[in-house]
Amino acid sequence: MSEPAKKTPGLGKGLGSGLSKGPSGLGKGLGALLSVVPREDGSAEVLRTIPIGSIKPNPRQPRRQFDENALVALAGSIGERGVLQPVLVRPIPGGGWELIAGERRWRAATAAGLTEIPAVIREDDDAVALEVALIENMAREDLNPVEEARACSALVDELGLTKEEVGRRVGRSRAAVSNLIRLLDLPDTALEMLEDGRLSEGHGRALLMVKRHDVRRDLAAEAYSRGWSVRTTEERARDTESTPAAPRQLHADHEVALTDVADSLTATFGDAVSVKAKGKGCRVRFEFASMAEAATFAAQFSSHRRAA
Structure with a gap:
């Protein structure tokens, strides 16, 4: 059981007042993901005060670096005025809380010597917790390029989102998301x-x-x-x-286009297809483990052609 939390009667214009109340879930956007939502029994989520020592950092936090000077300044502000915006946590089986959003405030409050912190407690599953942790930072332009790249890659690899879906969530184009992820190479x-x-x-x-x-x-x-x-x-x-300057620039753009083509074909036809660059175009290759698999593909391909 998680340690009982104290109900906080009011915190001014913090997270609870600044975000709309409504259903949460994947694909709802940052505002919905961070909102204070009704429970299934009809009662609304409330802000609570919980012990700082009972909070564990989020292992999926995309930020790897924290500006120490900024943390010191924030700790000084919190020491004078308290924590005006609550953190977002979820219960940990066996006791305690896992931080979903607000690690800077949690770190600064700890440095300021606080023993308790206001928090919104949510029952998010792993997928929603991951999306909130990643998108909260990206939407607030709080990450460096590598952290953004890892965040986008995690949304694709761990949540199964397409690059286009990731782009919609973080306000970037599909090509921009592809370029970010390529930085990890x-x-x-x-x-x-x-x-x-x-x-x-x-x-x-x-x-x-x-x-x-x-x-x-x-x-x-x-x-x-x-x-x-x-x-x-x-x-x-x-x-x-x-190579000359102009062709190299075309080649860089060509690689992004090639990635998009490969993603689209793989989404349609599965792992049977592979795409490789060839000159100014590309080469598409299909491999099948059996004739039956090839026949199934041929029928699927024909249906796509008729639909087109």
């Missing part, structure tokens, strides 16, 4: 530079124009040490690949 040293701000997201995309992993790593180090702009990094990446 960079070497660890380059990712660290994007995380701590030594290089920008634009630098990361420029590095992806280079095929070899070790060359990407060396180019990232040189871009930082020499203070290259994104444009200069792109030019050096093109020079490294020994």
Whole structure:
């Protein structure tokens, strides 16, 4: 059983008053996901005060880095005025609470010496808790490019969302989501530079124009040490690949388009299809374990053609 929580009569204009009351669930958007909602028995969720020590951090928190100076400033504000916006938690089997949203406030309140903190307690399942943790930070533009990339990747891999669905939730295009996730193909040293701000997201995309992993790593180090702009990094990446500037830019766009084509075909025909780049176009290949599987595919393909 989770430790009993104290009911908080009022907290001013915090999370509860700032968000609408309505049903929650996947695909409802950030406002609905963070709203104070009615329970099945008709009673409304209420704000409660719970012991800070009973809260465990969210293992799915996309943020890996917290600005220490900002935390110190927030801790000072909380020490003077208290926590004006509650955190969002869910019960842990066996006792205690798991933080869903509000880790900065929780950390700052702990640093300020508070022993209790106002919280909205929700019975979210793993999927909803994951979506809230990821989208809350992204919607508030509170993540660095690598954290955003990991968040988008988790929404795709763990929740099974398409890149288009992820884009709708975080206010980005499908191509932008694809570009973000591709950043995770960079070497660890380059990712660290994007995380701590030594290089920008634009630098990361420029590095992806280079095929070899070790060359990407060396180019990232040189871009930082020499203070290259994104444009200069792109030019050096093109020079490294020994291709003219215009074709390399077309190639970068081509890779995003190729990813979209592969995603669309896989969603329609499953794992039987593979797509690879070939010149300015692509090569689509189908493989089947048996003739029966091939016949099933042929019938499915014919039905798609008739529908088109």
